[in-house]
Amino acid sequence: MRKMETLDDYVRSGRESQTLEFKSKDAISDSRILPRAVCAFLNAEGGEVIVGVEEVAGGLALGPISDSERARQTVRDRLLSSIEPTPPTSLVVEILEGSAGRGLRISVPRGDVVFALREKRGALSFVQRRQDRVVPMSWHEVQALLAAGGTDGGGRAASDDPEENIGRVLKEWRGNCFKKVPEFKTQGGLFVVARVLPDSAQPPEGWDRNLREWYEDPTAIGIRRSGVHFLHRESLPEPRRGGNGSRGSGGWDNGYKMAEYTKNAGLHLAHRLDFRMMNPERIPSAVSRVLHQLVLVELISSFTRVFGALWRTGGVSVDARAWIAAVITGTKDLRLPPYAHNTYGSLFDHHWQPPWEEDELGPFIASADLDELRTNPDRLAWRLLRALYLDFGYEEEMLPYFDSDLGRFRFE
Numbered sequence: 001m002r003k004m005e006t007l008d009d010y011v012r013s014g015r016e017s018q019t020l021e022f023k024s025k026d027a028i029s030d031s032r033i034l035p036r037a038v039c040a041f042l043n044a045e046g047g048e049v050i051v052g053v054e055e056v057a058g059g060l061a062l063g064p065i066s067d068s069e070r071a072r073q074t075v076r077d078r079l080l081s082s083i084e085p086t087p088p089t090s091l092v093v094e095i096l097e098g099s100a101g102r103g104l105r106i107s108v109p110r111g112d113v114v115f116a117l118r119e120k121r122g123a124l125s126f127v128q129r130r131q132d133r134v135v136p137m138s139w140h141e142v143q144a145l146l147a148a149g150g151t152d153g154g155g156r157a158a159s160d161d162p163e164e165n166i167g168r169v170l171k172e173w174r175g176n177c178f179k180k181v182p183e184f185k186t187q188g189g190l191f192v193v194a195r196v197l198p199d200s201a202q203p204p205e206g207w208d209r210n211l212r213e214w215y216e217d218p219t220a221i222g223i224r225r226s227g228v229h230f231l232h233r234e235s236l237p238e239p240r241r242g243g244n245g246s247r248g249s250g251g252w253d254n255g256y257k258m259a260e261y262t263k264n265a266g267l268h269l270a271h272r273l274d275f276r277m278m279n280p281e282r283i284p285s286a287v288s289r290v291l292h293q294l295v296l297v298e299l300i301s302s303f304t305r306v307f308g309a310l311w312r313t314g315g316v317s318v319d320a321r322a323w324i325a326a327v328i329t330g331t332k333d334l335r336l337p338p339y340a341h342n343t344y345g346s347l348f349d350h351h352w353q354p355p356w357e358e359d360e361l362g363p364f365i366a367s368a369d370l371d372e373l374r375t376n377p378d379r380l381a382w383r384l385l386r387a388l389y390l391d392f393g394y395e396e397e398m399l400p401y402f403d404s405d406l407g408r409f410r411f412e
Contacts, residue, residue: 007098010050011060016132019047024054025065025103031396034075034106035082035117036127036134042087042111043137043145044129051075052096052103064101072104073407079106081383081390084116084124085163086367089321114145120393121353162197162323163365169193169266170325170363177258177270188273188330188359192300194307194323195266196370201320203265207310211261214306221309223302224411265310269303271295273330289355290335291328293400294411300326301381301401301409308377311370322373324384327362334361336392339400353393364388378408 004010016022019041027033034049041047051071054063065071076093080086090109095102116124126137128145137145170193178185196203214221260268271277277295304324311322328334333355366383373380382402389399403410 005096007050007052007062007064007096007100007103010053010096011062014059018129018131019045021047021049021129021132021134022053022055022060023049023051024063025052025071027051028065028071028075028104031078031082032117035079038079038087038091038106038108039083039115039117040127040129040134041108042083042091042115043127044110046108046110047129049106049108050096050103051106052098052101062098062100062103064098064103066101068095068102068104074404075104075106077379077383077386078396081366081386082118084118085113086365087115088112089369114142118387118390121391162321162367165197166193166195166323166325166365167363169195170327173260173268173270174327174329181258181272183272184270184329188328190269190271190273190277190296190299190326190328192269192303192324192326193266194268194303194325195264196311196320196322198320201264203311207265210309211306214309218302221305223305267303267307267310269299271299273328273334289333290337293337293339297381297385297399297401297409298411300385301378304373304377304381308373308380312374321367321369322380323365323367324380325363325365326384326388327360327364328388329360331356331361332359333357336389336394338394338398356392361388361391364391376407378402381409 004013010020010022013020021037021041023033023037028051034051037049041049052062052064054061072093072095079091079093088109088111090107092105092107094105094107096105114126116126119125126142127134128137128141170191173193174184174191177189177191214223217225219225257272258268258270262268273291277292278289307322307324335352335355338351338353364384364387366380366387368377368380368383382399385399386396389396401409401411
């Protein structure tokens with residue numbers, strides 16, 4: 001059968017099926033519709049979601065989207081941050097031409113694991129494609145699908161799973177911070193790690209020499225000098241070499257912030273939950289433990305900007321991707337401010353979610369291909385922070401400082 005290449009081809013096909021779903025352009029503005037459709041295909045035979053085709057009386061009609069490239073990026077980001085585990089790299093979002101305008105085609109492979117939708121406050125839900133419908137899966141059906149894969153996690157060895165690997169790196173980094181600075185364990189803190197995986201990926205020559213230059217002038221890589229960030233001069237003393245004296249290993253430690261870089265150009269960051277992270281501009285009545293939005297967002301965005309700059313040049317293995325993971329500890333009874341764009345900042349008290357009930361928030365994991373990391377590392381930070389805000393119960397629009405038109409964070 002000839003592969004359909006235009007919106008018009010799909011309209012002429014006439015109907016949805018086990019492997020084909022149509023969505024109107026309005027689905028792009030809804031945070032749940034497209035992730036739900038894609039997750040259902042991943043848990044079945046795979047398929048295609050076509051955006052820009054509308055159901056009308058008597059059949060289908062073109063309903064093209066505007067600003068197709070921005071729509072493609074929005075959909076791609078939403079899928080990566082709304083589905084667990086991260087969808088495979090063979091999932092492709094591409095622009096389709098049509099006689100009346102453009103649409104999108106989301107080509108979804110059959111998943112080799114069981115995929116779930118990330119809901120508010122950490123909940124997960126499971127759906128599957130059956131004929132031309134998306135239906136919820138019972139827990140017995142989820143177990144049966146796992147059993148059919150012959151593994152307890154989806155048919156991949158732990159050492160080959162980058163999401164599992166970055167999670168292990170995060171756990172080890174947090175444990176090291178607890179041992180070196182006991183206040184991290186008693187007060188809590190933000191812990192972030194980043195890697196390009198697999199580990200066989202080769203970093204650019206001389207990458208470690210650049211760190212010193214960026215420490216002296218962070219504006220060279222788009223980090224504001226006056227900000228509270230990963231390379232803040234007032235926060236970090238002279239870089240030190242790693243204890244083993246090996247080239248490409250070292251970091252900083254001043255008791256409340258720790259930073260470390262590894263021999264394979266990985267980055268680690270830890271920041272205590274002290275007054276620097278708990279000093280918001282506006283606090284709801286009778287609330288004292290509130291996470292500072294600016295510090296949280298700028299720490300993570302500056303972290304990914306440094307990481308992206310490290311890998312901006314040089315050869316790497318073909319299948320390598322950038323991964324970032326983060327967790328915040330000591331979060332029991334902590335509150336996170338929502339944000340209203342085009343206003344003076346934080347929303348009123350009744351818009352706030354209740355205090356977090358657990359001692360940890362996360363872990364959260366996000367990834368990007370290397371081309372995207374090099375050209376716009378803020379996208380990687382946005383995916384991670386978006387997962388955090390969604391987990392807390394907010395909509396993605398309540399994530400502060402992100403300029404959706406530019407696709408970057410802005411702090412001035």
